[in-house]
Structures are given as C-alpha cells and as structure tokens.
Amino acid sequence: MRRCSVSVEPYGxxxxxxxxxxxxxxxxxxxxxxxxxxxxxxxxxxxISARLSNPLVYVVALFIIGGRMHALGxxxxxxxxxxxxxxxxxxxxxxxxxxxxxxxxxVDGYRRNHLAHHRYTNTNQDPDWVxxxxxxxxxxxxxxxxxxxxxxxxxxxxxxxxxxxxxxxxLKGGPAVAKNYKIARLSFYVAVAxxxxxxxxxxxxxxxxxxPYFSALLMLLYIRSVAEHFGGMDYEHELTSSRTxxxxxxxxxxxxxxxxxxxxxxxxxxxxxxxNLPKLHALLMDDPEYRSTAHLTRGYSTGLVRECMAPAQPKxxxxxxxxxxxxxxx
Numbered sequence: 068m069r070r071c072s073v074s075v076e077p078y079g080x081x082x083x084x085x086x087x088x089x090x091x092x093x094x095x096x097x098x099x100x101x102x103x104x105x106x107x108x109x110x111x112x113x114x115i116s117a118r119l120s121n122p123l124v125y126v127v128a129l130f131i132i133g134g135r136m137h138a139l140g141x142x143x144x145x146x147x148x149x150x151x152x153x154x155x156x157x158x159x160x161x162x163x164x165x166x167x168x169x170x171x172x173x174v175d176g177y178r179r180n181h182l183a184h185h186r187y188t189n190t191n192q193d194p195d196w197v198x199x200x201x202x203x204x205x206x207x208x209x210x211x212x213x214x215x216x217x218x219x220x221x222x223x224x225x226x227x228x229x230x231x232x233x234x235x236x237x238l239k240g241g242p243a244v245a246k247n248y249k250i251a252r253l254s255f256y257v258a259v260a261x262x263x264x265x266x267x268x269x270x271x272x273x274x275x276x277x278x279p280y281f282s283a284l285l286m287l288l289y290i291r292s293v294a295e296h297f298g299g300m301d302y303e304h305e306l307t308s309s310r311t312x313x314x315x316x317x318x319x320x321x322x323x324x325x326x327x328x329x330x331x332x333x334x335x336x337x338x339x340x341x342x343n344l345p346k347l348h349a350l351l352m353d354d355p356e357y358r359s360t361a362h363l364t365r366g367y368s369t370g371l372v373r374e375c376m377a378p379a380q381p382k383x384x385x386x387x388x389x390x391x392x393x394x395x396x397x
Contacts (some may be wrong), residue, residue, distance in 0.1 A: 070315055074075070078304075078306050078335060078356065078357065079201060081351070081354050081355075081356060082350055082353070082354050082357075086350055087336055087338075087339065087347070087350070090336075090339045090347050090350070091336070091338040091339050091340070091343075091348055092372060093150060093151070093152065093153070093340060094340070094342065095151055095152050097340075097342045098150070098151050098340070098341075098342075101138075101142060101325060101341075101342075102142060102165050102166065103137070104361060105135045105142070105324075106135075106139075106165075108131065108135045109131075109135045109136075110131050112128045112131045112132055112135075112275075113128070113132070113262050113271070113275045115128070116128035116275070117271065117275075124321060125274070126323045128275070128279075129278060129279050129282065130175050130283050130285055130321065131245065132275060132276075132279040132283070133279040133280070133282065133283020133284040133286070133287060134283065134287065134320055134321040134324065135324075136170065136279060136283075136284040137212060137287045137288065137291075137322075137324060138164050138324035138325055139169070139170060140166075140170060140284075140288070140348055141324055141325045141327045141341070142162075142166050142175070142325060142341075143166045143167050143170070143172070143174060144157055144181065144327075145273060145325075145340060145341055146161070146162030146166065146167075146174045147162075147174055147177050147178035147181050147182070147363050148178075148337055148338070150338075150340040150341070151236045151317055159174055159175065162174040162253065163252070168255050168256070170280075171280075173230060173252070180194050180195070184196075185334065185337060187266070188296075188309065188334065189296055189300075189302050189307060189308050195237065195292075195296075196296075198233050198237050199233070199292070199297070201252075204217055204226075204289070205228075205292075205293065205297050207238065207298040207299070207375045207376070208375060208376050208377060208378055209291070209375065211368065211376070212297045217289075218286060221281075221282050221283070221285055221286035221289070222286075223281050224281070226285070226286070226289070227281045227282065227285045229357055230285050230288070230289060231285070232282075233357040241282045268337060274308050287321060287322060290321075290322060290367060291322060291327065293342075293371070293375065293395075294310055294312055294322075294328075294330070294364075294367055295309060295310060295330045296308065296309055296310070297375070298371065298374050298375035299374035299375065299377060300362065301362070304335065304360065305334075305335070306356070306357060306360040306361045306362065307360060307361070308362075309330050309331040309334045309362065310331060310362045310363075310364055310371075311328060311329050311330055311331040311332055311348065311361065311362070311363050311364070312330075312363075312364045312365070312366065312367060312370070313328070313363065313364070313365050313366065313367060314327040314328050314367060315367075315368065318366065318367050318368065323367070324340070325341045325342075326341045326344040327341070329344040329345070329348050329359055329360060330345070331363075332344055332347050332348050332351060335351070
C-alpha cells in the first residue's frame with residue numbers, strides 16, 4: 068500500500084441529481100428514534116445482566132453495550148454533517164448531550180476532523196490518514212498471529228491505549244472553546260458523577276460503561292476504520308479508495324449499525340442521511356461507472372478478511388459478474 072498524495076480520478080456522478088436531493092431531505096424523527104433505540108438497548112442490557120449476575124451474560128452484555136456505543140458514535144457522525152434538524156444550534160446541543168458528551172467527545176470536535184477527512188480523503192492532509200498510514204495495525208496483509216494479538220489487545224488494554232493516543236492526536240487543536248460551552252459540558256459530567264454517587268452505582272458504571280468503552284467499542288471502531296479505507300484498496304480512483312460492505316445479518320448489529328457500511332456511497336453524497344443510504348446505493352448501482360468500478364465487499368468477517376489478508380490486491384466486486392462473486396441476498 069502506498070500513500071496517495073495527488074488528486075484521485077473523480078467519479079462522473081452520472082445519476083439523477085433531483086433524486087439525490089430528495090434523498091437528502093431530513094426526516095428528524097428517524098434519527099431521534101435511532102437515538103432512543105440505542106439507549107434503550109443499553110439500558111435493557113444493563114438491567115438484564117445485573118439482574119442475572121452471570122459472568123457469561125456479562126460478556127455478552129459487554130459486546131452488546133459496546134455495539135450500541137458504536138451505534139451512538141455513528142449518529143454523532145450524522146450530527147457532524149448536520150443531518151438531524153435544520154436548526155444548527157438545536158442540532159448541536161442534542162448531539163452533544165445525547166451522544167457526544169457521554170462518549171467523551173463533542174460534535175464540533177469530531178466535525179472538524181471528519182470534514183477534513185472528506186475533503187482530503189487518503190492524502191497527506193487527511194487527519195485520519197496521517198495518523199494511520201504506515202502503522203502496523205493499518206498495513207496489510209498482516210500475519211494472522213498479529214491480527215489475533217491486536218484484537219486481544221482490546222481486552223487487556225494494549226490496543227485500547229494505542230488507539231486512544233491516536234484519537235487524541237487526531238482530534239487535538241482547533242479553535243478556542245467558548246467559556247459557556249465549557250461550563251455546560253463540565254456541568255454535565257458533574258451531574259453524572261453526583262447521580263452515580265447518590266445511587267451508589269460507580270461499580271456499575273465501571274462494569275457497564277468504562278469496560279465496554281475501552282474494549283468492545285474501540286475494537287469495533289478499529290475494524291470499521293480498516294473496512295472503510297484499508298486492505299486491498301486502489302487509491303487512484305474515487306470509487307476504489309473507499310469501501311462499501313454488504314454485511315451479514317449479525318454484522319449489522321455490531322459492525323454496521325445505522326447503515327454505516329455504505330461508506331463509499333456516503334463519501335460521494337455526504338448530504339444523504341443514514342436512513343436513506345440503502346436507497347442511494349440502489350440508485351448508484353444503476354450507474355454503469357459505479358457498478359463496474361466501485362469497491363464493494365461481501366461481509367466484514369468474510370470478504371474484508373480475505374482482502375486484508377491477501378498478498379495481492381483483490382479486484383473490486385462487480386454484481387452479476389459471475390456466479391462465484393454474486394452477493395447473496397439476506
């Protein structure tokens with residue numbers, strides 16, 4: 068894999084722009100429902116695990132909670148693109164209080180990093196790319212021994228510590244934060260701490276928030292980061308420098324909530340909210356250039372693994388090219 072430091076060959080965008088505009092229209096209740104669903108799953112999982120008090124149930128709960136944290140993080144991404152409501156102030160406060168602050172970040176801080184990633188994807192000016200390119204964990208193919216050790220590291224702390232350092236490095240800097248905003252954010256964390264103290268639930272907070280955060284969540288973020296821009300990619304063309312994945316059903320729960328698997332499609336049309344990405348993808352598949360060139364992969368645990376472990380760069384999947392490469396319906 069080599070660094071892409073020049074402009075990639077652009078996609079022709081030979082699709083109906085009126086339909087794209089229609090798909091970009093906001094349906095705010097769907098985002099609100101997604102937020103409520105993710106928090107409800109977390110709350111229900113904690114209640115069931117605490118009630119049963121079984122080690123095996125706790126392990127399952129750890130992954131479910133980490134998966135829903137991942138889902139909440141994906142919704143932060145929606146707010147970073149202003150894909151909730153037209154009122155940006157309302158959007159910012161809802162995104163911070165319901166999503167970003169609980170995960171230790173801010174919508175605006177994520178936005179500054181992410182929009183630069185969109186503008187300079189996979190180049191020396193992409194803040195995501197510069198902290199990942201050339202590191203062992205993002206260089207492929209990898210020995211299977213390293214793959215297993217890296218994933219295990221999220222449950223013993225080594226990989227988690229490495230990723231936290233990368234995230235901190237990527238998000239640092241930026242304009243000064245308003246004093247009132249700092250006070251509001253600090254007040255949020257103080258209120259959480261007071262509530263935990265009054266209810267005597269600090270141990271529960273450790274078991275059901277801190278541990279899932281630094282283990283399952285960070286592991287899922289790493290896998291998704293690889294899936295989006297690494298492992299068998301061709302960085303010379305816009306349609307082959309990002310990956311869209313057709314996930315297996317179980318993968319939708321942990322690795323691809325809220326249609327985040329349509330990453331290439333999102334890069335082409337970031338104005339389209341998550342709930343319309345499947346429709347956008349279907350529209351793009353009617354375009355001959357996209358259909359023949361786009362990097363499409365079947366499964367995180369199947370196709371992505373094969374592409375990342377292959378000594379030679381695999382060719383992008385083309386639907387209907389042969390029975391052997393046809394994406395099965397689920």
